[in-house]
Amino acid sequence: MAVKNYILVCGGTACESSKATEIFNALTSEAEAQGVADEVQIVKTGCFGFCEKGPIVKILPEEAFYVQVVPEDAKEIISESIVKGRMVKRLLYVDEKEQNKDGFDIENIKFYQKQVRIVLRNCGFIDPEKIDEYIAREGYAALEKVLFDMSPDDVINELKESGLRGRGGAGFPTWMKWNFSKQVVSDQKYIVCNADEGDPGAYMDRSTLEGDPHSVLEAMTIAGYAVGADKGVIYIRAEYPLAIERLEIAIAQARDYGLLGNDILGSGFNFDFEIRLGAGAFVCGEETALLRSIEGGRGMPTPKPPFPAVEGLWGKPTVINNVETWANIPMIIIKGGEWFRSIGTERSSGTKVFALTGKIANSGLVEVPMGTTLREIVFDIGGGIKDGKAFKAVQTGGPSGGVITSEFLDTPIDFDQLTAIGSMMGSGGMIVMDEDDCIVNITKFYQDFCVDESCGKCAPCRIGTRKLYDILDKISKGKGTHKDLENLEVIGNAMKKAALCGLGQTAPNPILSTLKYFREEYLEHIDQKICKAGKCKDLVQFTIDPEKCIGCTVCARKCPVKCISGERKLPHLIDQAECTKCGECFASCKFGAISKR
Amino acid sequence: MAVETAPQIEFSKELISYIEEWKTKPGNLIMVLHRVQEEFGFIPREAAIRVSNMLDAPLAKIYGVITFYHFFKLDKPGKYNVQVCMGTACYLKGGEDLINELETLLGIAVNEVTDDGLFSIESVRCVGCCGLAPVMIVGGEVFGKVTKDELPEVLARFKEKG
Numbered sequence: 153m154a155v156k157n158y159i160l161v162c163g164g165t166a167c168e169s170s171k172a173t174e175i176f177n178a179l180t181s182e183a184e185a186q187g188v189a190d191e192v193q194i195v196k197t198g199c200f201g202f203c204e205k206g207p208i209v210k211i212l213p214e215e216a217f218y219v220q221v222v223p224e225d226a227k228e229i230i231s232e233s234i235v236k237g238r239m240v241k242r243l244l245y246v247d248e249k250e251q252n253k254d255g256f257d258i259e260n261i262k263f264y265q266k267q268v269r270i271v272l273r274n275c276g277f278i279d280p281e282k283i284d285e286y287i288a289r290e291g292y293a294a295l296e297k298v299l300f301d302m303s304p305d306d307v308i309n310e311l312k313e314s315g316l317r318g319r320g321g322a323g324f325p326t327w328m329k330w331n332f333s334k335q336v337v338s339d340q341k342y343i344v345c346n347a348d349e350g351d352p353g354a355y356m357d358r359s360t361l362e363g364d365p366h367s368v369l370e371a372m373t374i375a376g377y378a379v380g381a382d383k384g385v386i387y388i389r390a391e392y393p394l395a396i397e398r399l400e401i402a403i404a405q406a407r408d409y410g411l412l413g414n415d416i417l418g419s420g421f422n423f424d425f426e427i428r429l430g431a432g433a434f435v436c437g438e439e440t441a442l443l444r445s446i447e448g449g450r451g452m453p454t455p456k457p458p459f460p461a462v463e464g465l466w467g468k469p470t471v472i473n474n475v476e477t478w479a480n481i482p483m484i485i486i487k488g489g490e491w492f493r494s495i496g497t498e499r500s501s502g503t504k505v506f507a508l509t510g511k512i513a514n515s516g517l518v519e520v521p522m523g524t525t526l527r528e529i530v531f532d533i534g535g536g537i538k539d540g541k542a543f544k545a546v547q548t549g550g551p552s553g554g555v556i557t558s559e560f561l562d563t564p565i566d567f568d569q570l571t572a573i574g575s576m577m578g579s580g581g582m583i584v585m586d587e588d589d590c591i592v593n594i595t596k597f598y599q600d601f602c603v604d605e606s607c608g609k610c611a612p613c614r615i616g617t618r619k620l621y622d623i624l625d626k627i628s629k630g631k632g633t634h635k636d637l638e639n640l641e642v643i644g645n646a647m648k649k650a651a652l653c654g655l656g657q658t659a660p661n662p663i664l665s666t667l668k669y670f671r672e673e674y675l676e677h678i679d680q681k682i683c684k685a686g687k688c689k690d691l692v693q694f695t696i697d698p699e700k701c702i703g704c705t706v707c708a709r710k711c712p713v714k715c716i717s718g719e720r721k722l723p724h725l726i727d728q729a730e731c732t733k734c735g736e737c738f739a740s741c742k743f744g745a746i747s748k749r
Numbered sequence: 750m751a752v753e754t755a756p757q758i759e760f761s762k763e764l765i766s767y768i769e770e771w772k773t774k775p776g777n778l779i780m781v782l783h784r785v786q787e788e789f790g791f792i793p794r795e796a797a798i799r800v801s802n803m804l805d806a807p808l809a810k811i812y813g814v815i816t817f818y819h820f821f822k823l824d825k826p827g828k829y830n831v832q833v834c835m836g837t838a839c840y841l842k843g844g845e846d847l848i849n850e851l852e853t854l855l856g857i858a859v860n861e862v863t864d865d866g867l868f869s870i871e872s873v874r875c876v877g878c879c880g881l882a883p884v885m886i887v888g889g890e891v892f893g894k895v896t897k898d899e900l901p902e903v904l905a906r907f908k909e910k911g
């Protein structure tokens with residue numbers, strides 16, 4: 153009997169860690185047990201993006217979209233969806249705000265409605281471990297077109313026409329990088345993929361590689377043809393084992409199919425890959441540092457020029473792009489640069505993938521056209537703030553970026569607009585903060601990260617990040633002065649001008665941006681010595697109101713340092729000198745007798 | 750000049766052939782160190798010395814690389830290394846509270862090992878499961894949306910396994 157249903161099980165890392173493999177196995181054995189194994193094909197795909205509600209299982213052709221599935225649901229999914237052709241209603245996604253009782257199919261889920269998927273076109277549709285499924289969705293058609301119908305200059309012109317800019321952070325036009333490399337005469341050139349996604353709170357590249365590894369391989373091979381390189385190197389974080397495994401499988405399959413190696417498809421063109429592992433150094437996202445790391449040494453940046461496009465890996469011309477940039481390229485070749493430019497804004501064409509996380513109702517991976525407003529992303533796609541709290545700001549660009557406040561919710565997001573309001577696109581981390589988050593605390597968190605990740609080669613970054621951190625620490629403890637705020641700006645601006653690489657030049661951005669938009673909050677910490685969000689522990693004090701306390705002793709028993717004293721049925725007292733401000737008492741009091749200041 | 754003579758450390762056959770295979774490739778050091786750490790869980794000094802001999806690379810260069818990258822460890826972690834994600838999303842959702850609670854429960858600080866060698870605590874960089882924040886990994890098993898109250902139970906489960 154022919155296959156009449158497909159079951160797609162999300163196999164992205166987040167779903168995988170919530171037992172996607174067990175669900176897959178349970179579905180397979182249930183299909184067997186209920187005698188429908190030959191009517192249904194069960195596929196483990198890449199990330200669906202809707203991580204908040206994972207693990208996700210989708211049934212085709214009915215488009216039933218099941219969320220938060222557990223292995224025990226397998227029996228019902230098979231017996232209802234496959235055998236009887238009905239939906240398992242209790243597993244369907246329900247939008248709490250809309251209160252639809254019947255659940256939605258994917259077309260009507262708000263999370264997906266405003267998304268346009270180019271980079272993630274195959275994530276959640278194909279089995280990333282099967283090259284045939286990639287080929288069935290126009291995979292390797294772009295490579296074939298390039299090898300037989302286009303000259304290297306045609307390829308670069310198509311890219312130029314598309315207006316594609318690097319998605320790694322700075323937004324440099326991709327065609328220019330390629331063209332620089334192409335023009336250099338050299339016996340050896342390299343194509344490198346930067347998959348060292350180090351921005352905390354971002355996982356776009358991981359999901360792309362896990363869900364659609366062939367798109368990156370195909371794009372890099374095309375670049376090899378365009379600039380005259382025969383070797384590709386993928387530099388990937390060792391912390392991404394699943395992505396590494398799927399890349400290795402993809403490379404082996406492409407070799408088997410004659411899509412890699414010598415004389416690709418009989419065209420006479422040769423290209424092959426090597427995978428190199430990163431080892432946890434944020435600075436290696438900087439391209440010159442990344443190259444030093446591939447060469448086996450400490451990943452410290454070198455001054456530019458010479459640019460890697462001219463003098464890169466082992467001193468040879470090297471094109472470096474990040475995962476998301478690569479994943480766009482096959483579609484640009486197939487559909488044309490003009491098509492790509494029709495999406496997005498005038499100076500930022502195409503789409504951008506964001507990892508929407510933090511205090512948002514629907515965390516997940518979203519891909520939207522450039523120029524989409526923050527309001528659409530946070531409130532329409534993301535479903536607004538969790539638990540009905542108030543929106544405070546969105547942080548983009550991670551430790552190199554800044555905050556976007558509510559007054560800019562309607563600003564179209566593209567490279568230039570974000571820079572204009574003091575943030576940056578960065579790689580695509582988008583972290584939503586609510587009223588409970590303290591700006592000083594978050595900024596200190598980022599600065600701590602930069603201190604840790606500064607490679608130490610240049611003084612402005614090595615000393616500057618430390619000084620900035622020390623000042624923020626002082627402010628968070630209520631010991632800051634107005635002069636400190638001035639110093640933050642002076643040091644920060646000096647680093648922007650003098651640091652050797654992107655890490656040091658952008659490390660002060662979170663501070664400069666928050667000083668601009670949340671200066672009040674810094675001043676509260678300094679003048680009134682209060683932290684309204686209650687995150688700066690030195691400025692928080694818990695006290696018990698003797699009028700309200702009935703002496704139930706719950707707080708005294710909960711206190712981990714035993715600093716609450718009092719007789720049963722009599723008001724209790726907190727010993728402020730011993731208190732660690734953990735907040736356990738505050739959370740445990742049922743009578744509202746404990747106040748936080 | 751004093752040459753460091755350490756007792757020869759046992760390398761598995763697979764590790765030796767891996768190193769032999771990579772020996773001739775330029776830029777092999779990081780790949781080799783990954784493989785060594787996979788075998789021992791960290792990079793023991795004797796192993797670093799042996800790698801230095803096998804690759805004919807100065808020990809100083811090897812330590813320069815090990816200490817530059819966060820991923821490489823110089824000390825042996827506990828049997829169950831409790832890794833708490835400190836990416837931004839996890840931080841916002843209370844990753845730090847998890848670390849404090851683990852420190853209290855296990856009586857050790859971050860990067861220390863319990864006396865019985867069973868547990869260690871590590872604060873790690875974003876593991877890329879931000880939808881599940883805050884995230885914790887124990888013995889390779891991922892725990893998402895973790896709360897402080899769940900910790901004693903999780904630790905007890907691994908303690909029972911021994």
